[in-house]
Amino acid sequence: MKSRIIATIGAVAVAGATLTACGGAGTSAQGENEITFMFRGNDAEQAAYEAAIAEFEELHDAKVNIIMTTPDEYATKLRASISGRQIPDVFYVDPGSVQNYVRAGVIRDISESVEADVDLDNVWAYGVDSYRFDGELMGQGALYAMPKDIGPFSFGYNRTMFEEAGIPLPDTDVPYTWDEFIDVAKELTRDTNGDGKTDQWGTGLNVAWNLQSFVWSNGGDWLNEDRTEVTVDSPEFIEALQYFADMSIVHDVTPSKSEADTLDTYQRWMQGQIGFFPVGPWDVPTYEQLDFDWDLIPYPAGKTGETATWVGSLGIAVSETANNPELATQLAIHLSTDETAQQSLVDAGVQIPNLLDMADVWSTSSTLPPDNKKEFLDVATQYGRALPPATTSDAEWYDELWRNIDPVLDGDMTAEEYLTDVKPRMQELLDRANAEANNG
Incomplete structure (x- = not known):
């Protein structure tokens, strides 16, 4: 019975106690303005990201190599890339993995660049805070990923x-x-x-x-x-x-x-x-x-x-061993907060906007169902909580x-x-x- 199938909620939290810091990235053969982005999703999400990345490449005169997996394959393939010291420069991370990734030296503190370039007051606080860690508790301290999305259930x-x-x-x-x-x-x-x-x-x-x-x-x-x-x-x-x-x-x-x-x-x-x-x-x-x-x-x-x-979320993190850390950070910021990139993802129907001002417009103007889109926003702003293992x-x-x-x-x-x-x-x-x- 599907309603009784026990999903292992923490299965995607692949950063366990066995992780160790990696001495080198697997991107040494890349050019200075060439980075790798690994993510998971369906065909609609892939098309939306390809459009967003094409815009980023033009803006930054850069090359982004895309590695896409199915949702079921992602955790295994990411774990293998970390173990093999072939870590993508930019990749999806779930909140439950952040603590272990930080302690293992896998992901980078991107607070300084984000705070300089992003109006965080216009991004869902839940999404941002899901990737903060102060060394003891999640939800506060340095920022280790940008929210890819939030998912009001x-x-x-x-x-x-x-x-x-x-x-x-x-x-x-x-x-x-x-x-x-x-x-x-x-x-x-x-x-x-x-x-x-x-x-x-x-x-x-x-x-x-x-x-x-x-x-x-x-x-x-x-x-x-x-x-x-x-x-x-x-x-x-x-x-x-x-x-x-x-x-x-x-x-x-x-x-x-x-x-x-x-x-x-x-x-x-x-x-x-x-x-x-x-x-x-x-x-x-x-x-x-x-x-x-x-x-x-x-x-x-x-x-x-x-x-x-x-409320669920995925984040976009930058590897500690990224080939070009600043370019990689700018890609994470672009995919999370660029209006054109966000519009591509919203038009694909795979998420609500990350930007608060876009979300307000979307809830009243989008022709996609449901009629009561405001409920998604109410969950995000009023009564949605993190799943217990995310903290x-x-x-x-x-x-x-x-x-x-x-x-x-x-x-x-x-x-x-x-x-x-x-x-x-x-x-x-x-x-x-x-x-x-x-x-x-």
């Missing part, structure tokens, strides 16, 4: 399904309460062809990517403020996980395991069988082709009464939560039983990661 609904069922459309500003959400999901869950089997469901959410919203809106969290203590056994966290599981085992508003094994919930959403499903900016080009109308709303709110969700030097403690969570989702174990059992293992892994980080 928003909540979508099938508007056509609502209209056909005669259900009032959700409010785009006021979130459902948890009880209201279950009531609407039950109304949407139907046997539409009269064969005695459910073929339309209220929702079908992946626990590893959606539990965060329910936990945070209920007042819970994964860690304490200084990121030294795992807090998943709090009453607020327990209640949120049990609510999530009960959507299936009590309320039957999600496909059963056997139904999802036949066709996963993502495909069911794409075929118009699911009422509520997450939407990121990267989904928009694909969702534009759907045979039904859809839009964005806030995630349902728990006992805090406030919606919550997460620690290792994600293994976080991944431990998902490894054996299926009994809760199947109703064979309560949330309280499971979280009480898993917390000590998570704490042990967090303690080890923090100790290793403190020891360099």
